Amino acid sequence: MSAIDLNSDLGESFGVWRLGDDEAMLELVTSANVACGFHAGDPSTLRSVCAVAVANHVCIGAQVGYPDLAGFGRRYVDMDPRELRDAVLYQLGALDAFAQVAGSEVAYVKPHGALYHATIDGAAQAEAVVAAAVEYDPSLAVLGAPGSQLLEQAEASGLEPVPEAFADRAYLRDGRLVPRSHDGAVLSDPAEIAARAVRLAAEHEVTAVDGSTIVVAARSICVHGDTKGAVEITRAVRDALDNAGIGVHPFSV
């Protein structure tokens, strides 16, 4: 029987500014990538997201990012790899305090925004993230793009690599995502997205933009929750998976 994890970026509010509907999403997903305060998130948000995640049996991961509130971590910052490693370690420890107080712990790491992209091909950045994870807790998993430097180095370092897929993004024949700037890169029809999610979970396949069928060996599907429509899409995905008899569980279970 098939099983899949649903992960989402959460805890991205900051002070007075709200982003996304964490409570609604935490009823739908099974893994929460919680922002750690460098590109988003503040201490009280970390606390409340961790508490609700635990109440919903959602697994907590560290959504680590560049120190860049103004750019929401979406700007590449050319940090020295040792400083990047230390920035990741700092974020891991900070979030874990809240995860532990909530009765859980940080179970995995997933880089955010520009750091996510930097660790796809950037060996130095991937190494920095992995090094921080290894020294903090060798039992951490690492969630990221299939074939990325990040997952390769995680595996080489003894961390569990967890590849993810996107049900709402168009794929190229080579398994990469169609860049957001292209027409049709992002799907918006809940039924279509839900159907792709089911196929990804059950058959590990998706139809690429050229019509070919490609294999995407993902153990988690990333969903977004920062708009009202996104919550509805996530609900459609979750319902479709449930109805298809696919077990929706944290990958780390």
Place this chain on the structure above:
Amino acid sequence: MSAIDLNSDLGESFGVWRLGDDEAMLELVTSANVACGFHAGDPSTLRSVCAVAVANHVCIGAQVGYPDLAGFGRRYVDMDPRELRDAVLYQLGALDAFAQVAGSEVAYVKPHGALYHATIDGAAQAEAVVAAAVEYDPSLAVLGAPGSQLLEQAEASGLEPVPEAFADRAYLRDGRLVPRSHDGAVLSDPAEIAARAVRLAAEHEVTAVDGSTIVVAARSICVHGDTKGAVEITRAVRDALDNAGIGVHPFSV
């Protein structure tokens, strides 16, 4: 036989800006109040200070402060007590990551600057700091001013309260410090400061500004290291304690 701890604020550099001579001080003190990144300190500084502290068998404490780099944590910030508690918990977790990677752990909490002063008489602020410490690790000690709300609430919550004294500050008859703005509030003669430190450690007494002898029941003496002269004073204090046969050990041992 007498014993005393020497504590000092360390790890207060930030990025390109250096403050204090952490390496020199870590050869002299036994407890390091390490800044956690909110009022001073950056991830790579946290790492290096923790590593050197462990190499010198110096105990690591969290020098928690207000989120105020521009004011170095010396400005009172009227934070909601729950937000203050969460800010303290965040700092505890972040520093502990580096302490643990260095092979140790955070053993105590000491508020910095305006937060230190706020927790002397401020019940809400003291409660916030203590609450974060209790939920993070009930075996943490709390270092602060004798008779402060902070130490009273720490004790009431089951944390070990550790009162400290200042060998380089003039005392009032009631045991409080002469405010810095008064003449003679801060002593500068290394020999005199060292002699006061020995008397504080051996006899728990000091001569107040009115000439009276007062009891200061401190288990740690706070020394400063952010100027060249301060390092020399600390060396004089350490030498005098050693020569007097007073054991200089972390209070937490």
Place this chain on the structure above:
Amino acid sequence: MSAIDLNSDLGESFGVWRLGDDEAMLELVTSANVACGFHAGDPSTLRSVCAVAVANHVCIGAQVGYPDLAGFGRRYVDMDPRELRDAVLYQLGALDAFAQVAGSEVAYVKPHGALYHATIDGAAQAEAVVAAAVEYDPSLAVLGAPGSQLLEQAEASGLEPVPEAFADRAYLRDGRLVPRSHDGAVLSDPAEIAARAVRLAAEHEVTAVDGSTIVVAARSICVHGDTKGAVEITRAVRDALDNAGIGVHPFSV
């Protein structure tokens, strides 16, 4: 014939985080208190708000605040008065660059949040804000609470003091606002608020919570735009003023 100004806090988004509907509000108000980047606002938001304000013939004022993004400027920060003065001057210059590029200029200053409250009774804080305004541009107006230290010192320093009223807040007999923590402190019925605005503009009076009629000699009415309901209330206020034949113009015209 009566005339009144409508002012509102705008430009309070930061990076990816949106707050309020600046475009809708700039069609309704006549003075924009634009956040300057210390407690809210980022450079690109400053640019766009100034541009839209100028297009709508809305007067631009500097909504100066404490350096406190995490607290949205709502936390009192015990800054040295000279540092506060310099922080205000910095914000004035930064915003004015965008106002001038948009074809206008900063015409007034209004403190935000905790700084607004600090300058009601705090002579040192009021003096700091006024000193920065005087040295930046002696033709600046200062918008604030009637009877505040801020307006008194503005007048004493040769700046134009502009008292404001709140159509959606309950008043005490002595002319102060009922604290937000009290029941009935904030009104929510658009029709009632609009009627109070018309009476404030036309007769300079409002009914206090004890039923007495009090004089509120305001030249501007502050309205809020950070919720959908708030925009509708502002629209009701504006329509009522227009229908009553009251001229709605910037106070600085």
Place this chain on the structure above:
Amino acid sequence: MSAIDLNSDLGESFGVWRLGDDEAMLELVTSANVACGFHAGDPSTLRSVCAVAVANHVCIGAQVGYPDLAGFGRRYVDMDPRELRDAVLYQLGALDAFAQVAGSEVAYVKPHGALYHATIDGAAQAEAVVAAAVEYDPSLAVLGAPGSQLLEQAEASGLEPVPEAFADRAYLRDGRLVPRSHDGAVLSDPAEIAARAVRLAAEHEVTAVDGSTIVVAARSICVHGDTKGAVEITRAVRDALDNAGIGVHPFSV
């Protein structure tokens, strides 16, 4: 008769952290690149540096940088060009407030650190800096590397381009600097540096690392002041220029 300008990065302290000896340097240089608060500098530092600069008849320029205190502006940040333009405009306005209060005004722009390097070859970054300068004040000069995109675009936009040289850096035959990572990239002998400064000012030449003589058509020489040795080198440079009868004046005069 020959004339030259001496420029230096100043105002780079932040809060409690001091960097460089601004007062000593302002007796030696003729143009001050004043940090504007994004990568270094705080409002009160801006005020004091501008005041001392004016007292010493030193010209004030805006040392604009990336919003990166933690990295001192030395990390490339991949900002959207419009956001970069707005960040530069913000800094210009903020600094100019202090320059004007001191009785002067911002006369030129010089990017700092990673932004300086990005604008050598990066057309988009150079365009962003120049666009902000043009819209703020078309009479601004732009100080930078000879042959850089920055100076080319400044000239194309009607701003005065001012090329600078480094008396303490080794040059390649093509006029570029030897990278800092190479042996011999940075000179340290005050007499040698002073002699090169005189030759640069009087003859617009310098000997490259391969022994060839190259032309460096600079109107300003950049000197550093962030170490004690650096101040002494600057003093040697200034004395040598004075003794050689070379007029040392702001380029903008």
